[in-house]
Every structure is written in C-alpha cells, then in structure tokens.
Amino acid sequence: MVNMSSTLSLQGCALHYADSGGDGVPLLFSHGAGADHVMFDAQSERLRARGYRVVTWDMRGHGRSRPAGVPFTAERAIADLCALVEHLALDRPVLVGQSLGGNLGQAVVRRHPDLARALVVIGSAWNTGPLSWTERLLLRTAAPGLSMIPAGRLPGVMAGASAVTEGARADARRAFSLLSKREFLQVWRATVELLDPDPGYRTPVPLCLIRGERDRTGNIASAMRGWAAAEGVQEVVIPGAGHIANQDDPHAVNAAIETFLGTIPDSGPDSGRARR
Structure with missing residues (x-):
C-alpha cells in the first residue's frame, strides 16, 4: 500500500492522494465504486519502476478520503478529478480508470478534451453507447435491488460479483x-x-479498453465489444479475470497498459525527461 498522506481539501473532504513525482509521463489512476487506491497497487509499483509519474487517489467517501463532506454525485466526482489534475499541475495525464473510475475518465475527456493525452478504461460501461430498453430497465431497477441486500452482506455480495481470485475478493470486501x-x-x-x-x-x-473474460457486470462485456468496433480499437480481454481484472490478473493488465502507452507519441517512460 502506497503512502496516502498528501491531501487536497475540497467541499468538506480531504481527498487523499499519492504522487510518485518525477519528470515521467503522468498516469492518474481512478478506482471503482466502493474500492480505493489499493486496487492499483500492482500497476503503481510496476509503472513507477518504469519511470512514469504515478498518481493514485481515493475519491471522496472512499478509502482514506472520509468523511465525504458532501454527497457523492457525478458532477462532484468530475470536479474533484479536474481539481486534482490542476492542483498537481499534471501535464495532460493518461487517465486510467476501473469501473466508476473509467466512467469518470470518459466524462472528463468528453467535457475537457485537451486535459488528457490518453484514456485507459478497465471494466467500465460505455458512457455514450446506445442502451436498449432492457438495459435502461435494468439500470433503473439496480439501485432498488441493491437496497434490498442487508447492509452486513453487501460487501461480500459485491466482492463476489466483482472478482474471481480470493485475494482480489478479500481486498474488495x-x-x-x-x-x-x-x-x-x-x-x-x-x-x-x-x-x-x-x-x-x-x-x-x-x-485502451480492457475487460476481464468473466466480467458479468451489467452490459460491460457486450457493450465494450461494440465500443471497440465503433472506435476502431482492439479490446484487450484478460482470460479468466472478472470485473476487477487489474487485481485478478495484474501482470496481464500491466502488460496491456504498457503496450498501449508505447503506442502513444510522447508517452514512453522517458518522454517527460526528453521534453525538458
């Protein structure tokens, strides 16, 4: 677990973050709903060692960024991420997000297309993709369905639905x-x-689109195929992994991210130093 002692105070919440610093290309990791920065420990360690500037954070109400201060909303999450980029003076970071973090990255890039140099999405729905009548119905009924699960059982239920390996499930719980x-x-x-x-x-x-082969969350598996086709990119499917593919098989996800970064101009591990 990385040191999360740095904070940015916004709207009654001390947002905790870790910044490896340095001149490398910045990578900003945003975790999934209910998770925290720990889910990216394997990616942080590997990419820091490769010379990238790695930033992880706990969204308000998650991990160490508690209490939330104000209710968690989509607009507040977008504002928080943008404020963190500005606070750290990140030069067009690569936004990497899992689940909610990937939805958040999509929204930020759509609203501020010059803020990031690239987007990596792991196990997230396609924000702007078409939704069938059935998919809209499932979205409307999901929250009421979740509210029926007893509070004491919810962490275990969500962890079991999110991860395949016991280590990933334990951290999710x-x-x-x-x-x-x-x-x-x-x-x-x-x-x-x-x-x-x-x-x-x-x-x-x-x-870059990455998903676990065994991800059964919502319409992610089917929608990501369509998304990849619409964008003209090749989705990366991690064999045997679930929704939290980056924890179920960190080595495969690390390799996919590194391969992708190598295709982006000025995004290699030494690019930041080369520009200075």
Missing part, C-alpha cells in the same frame, strides 16, 4: 466495508448518472 449502505447507493446512482448515450461521439484521445 475490505474496501466496500468502509462505506455505509447509504453511501454506496449514492455512489452507484452517481455512476449511472455518468451514462449519457450519444452513439455518434468518438473519444478524442487514444483509447
């Missing part, structure tokens, strides 16, 4: 247990708020 049921439902509703169908939209920066 730990992280989910930090949020109350009410807080988690707020975060879930905010995630749904980030879905805004616009099938003609195309991501204005290089895009």
